[in-house]
Amino acid sequence: MTELAGANIAARERERAQNWSRRALYVALIALVVVYSVPTFGVLLSSVQRDREISRHGLWRIPDEITLENYERALGGTNVPNYLLNSVVVTVTATAVSIAFGVLTGYVFSRLAFRGSEILYLIVVAGLFFPPQIVIIPLQQLFSRTIINDTILVLIVVHVAFGLPITTMLLRNFFSTIPGALREAAIIDGANEGQILLRVMVPLVLPALAVLATLQFTWIWNDFLWPFILIKNDAARTIMAGIVLLKGPYDKAWGLQGALSVIASLPTLLIFLFFQRYFIRGLTFGAVKG
Amino acid sequence: MKLSLKASQRLWTFAFLVVPLSLYFVVVIGPLLATAWLSLTNYTFSAFASPEFAGLVNYQRLTGDDYFHTSLYNTLIWMVAALVLPTGGGLILALLLHGRVRGANVFKSLFYLPITISMIVIAQTWQWMYQPDWGLLNTLLKTIGVEKWKVFWLSTRGLALGAIIFAWSWQQVGLSMVIFLAGLTSLPGEMLEAAQIDGANYRQSLRRIVIPLLLPSSVVVIALAVINSLRSFDLVWVLNEGGSGSSTLAVQMYRETFKSLRAGYGSAVSMVLFAIAAVIIVIYFRRVRRLEHLYD
Numbered sequence: 001m002t003e004l005a006g007a008n009i010a011a012r013e014r015e016r017a018q019n020w021s022r023r024a025l026y027v028a029l030i031a032l033v034v035v036y037s038v039p040t041f042g043v044l045l046s047s048v049q050r051d052r053e054i055s056r057h058g059l060w061r062i063p064d065e066i067t068l069e070n071y072e073r074a075l076g077g078t079n080v081p082n083y084l085l086n087s088v089v090v091t092v093t094a095t096a097v098s099i100a101f102g103v104l105t106g107y108v109f110s111r112l113a114f115r116g117s118e119i120l121y122l123i124v125v126a127g128l129f130f131p132p133q134i135v136i137i138p139l140q141q142l143f144s145r146t147i148i149n150d151t152i153l154v155l156i157v158v159h160v161a162f163g164l165p166i167t168t169m170l171l172r173n174f175f176s177t178i179p180g181a182l183r184e185a186a187i188i189d190g191a192n193e194g195q196i197l198l199r200v201m202v203p204l205v206l207p208a209l210a211v212l213a214t215l216q217f218t219w220i221w222n223d224f225l226w227p228f229i230l231i232k233n234d235a236a237r238t239i240m241a242g243i244v245l246l247k248g249p250y251d252k253a254w255g256l257q258g259a260l261s262v263i264a265s266l267p268t269l270l271i272f273l274f275f276q277r278y279f280i281r282g283l284t285f286g287a288v289k290g
Numbered sequence: 291m292k293l294s295l296k297a298s299q300r301l302w303t304f305a306f307l308v309v310p311l312s313l314y315f316v317v318v319i320g321p322l323l324a325t326a327w328l329s330l331t332n333y334t335f336s337a338f339a340s341p342e343f344a345g346l347v348n349y350q351r352l353t354g355d356d357y358f359h360t361s362l363y364n365t366l367i368w369m370v371a372a373l374v375l376p377t378g379g380g381l382i383l384a385l386l387l388h389g390r391v392r393g394a395n396v397f398k399s400l401f402y403l404p405i406t407i408s409m410i411v412i413a414q415t416w417q418w419m420y421q422p423d424w425g426l427l428n429t430l431l432k433t434i435g436v437e438k439w440k441v442f443w444l445s446t447r448g449l450a451l452g453a454i455i456f457a458w459s460w461q462q463v464g465l466s467m468v469i470f471l472a473g474l475t476s477l478p479g480e481m482l483e484a485a486q487i488d489g490a491n492y493r494q495s496l497r498r499i500v501i502p503l504l505l506p507s508s509v510v511v512i513a514l515a516v517i518n519s520l521r522s523f524d525l526v527w528v529l530n531e532g533g534s535g536s537s538t539l540a541v542q543m544y545r546e547t548f549k550s551l552r553a554g555y556g557s558a559v560s561m562v563l564f565a566i567a568a569v570i571i572v573i574y575f576r577r578v579r580r581l582e583h584l585y586d
Contacts, residue, residue, distance in 0.1 A: 029386060033400050039460065042418035042426060058424030101310035112303045127318050129571045131520045133543045134560040137553050138324035139317065161317035164310055193302035222408035224524045240410045244528055261414045265407050272406040276399065283465065284472035
């Protein structure tokens with residue numbers, strides 16, 4: 001009896017200790033997340049203050065007055081709305097086309113293997129690891145000889161090509177999980193490969209398409225290198241290159257810089273908020289891009 | 291005439307592949323080979339002089355170029371830091387947030403939110419931390435009474451690279467956390483319970499069970515971190531253009547090529563970058579392809 005009571009007390013003690021350690025963990029986590037979020041908070045803070053205030057009192061304090069002037073200035077000119085529009089067109093088009101291409105190649109590599117297809121697949125997937133710098137010079141030279149030079153079409157072409165490794169890999173893996181019997185049944189019914197892909201396979205990989213859409217949208221929207229190098233014409237510039245360009249003449253326009261950062265981040269933040277599940281799934285599935 | 295099933299499949303295969311793969315070879319593989327060729331020439335973008343074969347001259351010059359030594363060294367430092375900061379930090383966050391923490395999802399979201407933000411905006415964010423006059427770090431130093439509080443974080447040799455890598459790690463830690471969390475979720479819970487019943491304490495089960503079983507996720511996290519560190523251009527460029535000894539290979543490639551117009555020499559820097567990436571590609575395919583099914 002006493003032994004049992006002793007065990008009971010020990011168990012209760014342990015539980016109490018666990019409760020305490022859980023509470024401590026909780027406090028530590030809250031502290032950690034607050035510290036972690038401080039830099040993000042700074043951008044918000046700068047976007048609602050006047051430059052005058054910042055240069056006089058510094059940024060990191062409760063502002064005397066909250067102003068939306070910076071946002072009005074950012075969106076008021078013609079540049080920024082135009083950059084945003086270019087970003088939307090490039091991102092949406094390149095995302096859609098790269099996924100469509102990935103459906104085609106992923107399907108072939110998963111179901112229509114031929115001699116040498118394994119090597120071809122490896123060559124495509126290796127592209128995941130290529131730092132884009134290694135193709136910049138020839139690409140720039142190549143585009144300069146075409147009529148699409150210095151237009152947003154260049155950006156779309158590059159993003160589709162560089163999107164192919166991830167879309168191919170992810171979709172190949174997804175297609176491989178679909179039972180082969182479905183395809184065989186369709187063949188017996190007289191369907192050709194085009195019909196099988198469109199009517200049987202694609203409807204079954206819709207979640208994969210959602211995953212890829214969120215990933216591709218985020219990466220393409222956030223890209224800076226390609227527009228920075230390939231676009232000289234201001235009318236074809238995207239928002240990320242635009243922000244960096246505007247930093248020069250507006251060196252001390254801290255508020256404007258803050259507002260631009262917030263505006264440029266909104267689309268990907270919204271995608272993240274609404275499609276978080278897909279986004280995370282994509283990152284953990286074929287995660288090889290940042 | 292009706293095509294045989296085999297012939298029809300061949301035709302479809304060709305139709306599916308021809309456009310995407312042509313594009314890939316024209317935009318990615320072709321230019322890669324062209325860069326390899328350019329690295330053996332004295333190309334300068336001149337419209338009047340076509341690239342002339344110069345043998346290994348560019349590579350020879352790399353060996354004696356101090357700026358290149360700094361860039362290479364910094365890139366390697368960055369890779370090592372990538373293994374410690376975001377990878378280690380992500381692992382710790384994942385272990386803390388895995389299990390029954392109330393509101394874990396909110397915490398997770400806040401930690402991986404920066405992954406969705408552009409490096410350009412991350413750079414902006416950290417400028418408000420490092421700004422010499424009123425940045426947060428210097429404001430704090432001033433508040434606690436440090437006399438020489440005005441530290442030039444981004445323009446002091448020895449500090450600049452560290453400051454940039456720290457900002458980068460701040461963004462990347464969420465990515466490692468997400469992948470480790472996925473790895474943890476796939477761990478068999480019974481195993482941990484069994485260990486607990488056998489009297490294993492937290493540290494023991496961590497070392498004997500959790501860490502070994504997280505190995506596949508670690509391979510992905512590490513490959514990612516290293517590859518992302520090779521790409522590091524945006525952040526460095528916006529924060530200090532690779533000045534104060536913070537240049538990386540990607541930054542030097544840009545400077546040589548587009549500032550100094552030495553495209554041949556810049557291509558040689560690119561090929562060094564590619565050589566490092568190639569090592570990782572080989573390691574990845576050797577190790578991860580065997581583990582790939584874990585993520586299916």
